[in-house]
Amino acid sequence: MKIKLSLFFILLFIAFSCKNENTKNDPDFKPAKSTTKTSVADSLKSDSVIVDSDANDSENTKMLLDFYIKNDKKAQFFLINTSRDTTIVCAEKTRIRIEANSFISSKTGKSVIGQIKISVKEYYTISDILMGRLSTISNGKLLETGGMLNINAVSNGENCELKKDKNIEIEFPRKVEKEGMQLFNGNWKNNEINWSVAANSVDLNHIFTKVDEKPVYPGGLQKMYSFIGNNIRLPDDYINGKVYTRFVIDKEGNVKDIQVTKGIRKDVDDAVIKGLQKLPKFIPGKVNGVAVNTTYNLPITIKQEDEDVRSSSVSSAQKYVKPLYDDKTLKNADTESIQYYLLRSSKLGMINCDRFWNYDESPKIDFVINLKTDAKTSVNVIFHRFKSVMRGFSADDTILFNNIPSGEKITIFAIKYFYKKPFLAVKETEISSKIENDLVFQEVTFEKLKNETEKLNRIN
Incomplete structure (x- = not known):
């Protein structure tokens, strides 16, 4: 009996061993999943590569995109009448000026009349830019931003765009002025935005010291010299000398912000300022073909011709007037009153107030x-x-x-x-x-x- 029982166990052991060996070699064999649990946090801290399933990977990607969508800036809506010039003031102080009759339907190309709904998103802070999935890159080059906007227009359920001969003026609020700010338009591709410089983009609020075309007095320099000589009323006891003046010729050609940077005597300096205030409009200076504010330096030499001049109520003293462009001096132009970058756009959509960051000297x-x-x-x-x-x-x-x-x-x-x-x-x-x-x-x-x-x- 003992011999038979021992033989039974030996046969049973052999059978189990054979079955186990066959299971290992079976290509359809799938081991049971381990019940050992590992936390996600522990997995992320390890150096091993964790491969998520395709389904989970797709779901994770969707959830990340949903997070950005939910936290993107909320649009502000403005209902305007297209028959009137309108200025929109947004929550973060962006100002948008829209001329009357500026829009056409993107679908039909026909002019839009009546009411139109404008939507605006403002992106000024780092958190807003991040949550909007935005960046500051223009064809691989790094930009420094002064603010981004997303502007759209809708009428009767149809998207609208600006007419070819129309622009909107946008004022981007700023704390400190930085030279070289331009307007960029954004285009999305593969969930990435790329910024391109808008045509004829210049900051219309900036006071330029260098321009492509200098301001021109109507009639030429000789007429300007004659006008100044006939309109400066000097005090009876004026003295010879040179009064250095600086003023701004704005984008409309007006003479503004006249200052004496170095004078002779206060009453003489005041007389010169009053005379320059009578100057008529200039043809404004231009950058990229666009009229801009330009600083103009003008030293005025006052020289007495004879004793009779002192008693003249309107001085005919010879004044040698010479326009002067001095880059070192002009950089000190007074811009404290400017609180916005003013840019002009011919397109709606993604708009950026930027400048190329100059890091050519950096590796x-x-x-x-x-x-x-x-x-x-x-x-x-x-x-x-x-x-x-x-x-x-x-x-x-x-x-x-x-x-x-x-x-x-x-x-x-x-x-x-x-x-x-x-x-x-x-x-x-x-x-x-x-x-x-x-x-x-x-x-x-x-x-x-x-x-x-x-x-x-x-x-x-």
């Missing part, structure tokens, strides 16, 4: 961020020294920023959805050739994510 490099886990992440760098935001491009498991200035201080701001949960990484660093490997993602709530984004507004 340019490619900045690389290694994400380790995956590259399906929204990554931006925010520059500290100037208001610029750059979005990175995915390349395998890295994010690449091409041709940017080395040594600049930046903040990396990265958002991803992983297993349908939002994660955030924020890090201050400097642009260098060293690959950035140390981003630490932490799971965040929607409120936390929004608060962390708004903290970036303190950068600039």
Whole structure:
């Protein structure tokens, strides 16, 4: 009996071993899923690569896009009458001037009459720019922004556009004036925006010291000299000397903001100012074919001809008048009264007040961020020294920023959805050739994510 029982167990063991071996070699064999649980946070901290399923990956991408859509700036709506000139003042002080009868239907090309609805989104802060998925790049070149807008018009359910001979004037509020601001139009491609300089783009509020075409007095210089000589009433006891003056010839040709930068004596200086205030309109200076405000320096030499001049109520003293353009002096022109960049646009849609950031002297490099886990992440760098935001491009498991200035201080701001949960990484660093490997993602709530984004507004 014992021998038979032992033989049974031996046969049973052999049978089980054979079955187990056959299972391992079976191509259709699928091992049971492990019941060991690993947290998402732990997974993100490990150096191993975690491959999410295609379904989850698609869902994570959709949730990330939905986050941006939900947190984008809300549009402001204005109902205007197309038969009247209208000025719109937006929530963040943007001013938009629209001439009467400026619109046509995008569908039919016919003029729009009656009421039209204007929608405006304003993007001035870093958080607004980030949440709008915007950046400051023009054909690969870095821009410094003074504000972005999205302007659209609708009438009776149809989109509208500006007539070919019409423009809107936009005033972008500013704290400090920066030279070289231009208007850019934005175009979306593959969820990225690229900015292009608008035709004939100049800041109409800026006072230019260098222009393509200088202001011209009607009739020429000799008539201007004669006019000034006949309209300056000097005091009886005036003395010889030179009065240095500076004034602005605005885009309409008016003489404004007359100043004496170096004078002879107050009563003589005042007499010169009063005489210059009588100057008629000039033909204004131009940049890119557009009339602009121009600084004009004019030193006036006053020289006594004879004793009879002193008793003359209207001085006929010889005055040698010579226009002078001195770049060093002109840069000090008074612009304190200007609080806006004034730009003219012939298009609606995405509009940007920008200037090219001149970093030709800085070495340019490619900045690389290694994400380790995956590259399906929204990554931006925010520059500290100037208001610029750059979005990175995915390349395998890295994010690449091409041709940017080395040594600049930046903040990396990265958002991803992983297993349908939002994660955030924020890090201050400097642009260098060293690959950035140390981003630490932490799971965040929607409120936390929004608060962390708004903290970036303190950068600039």
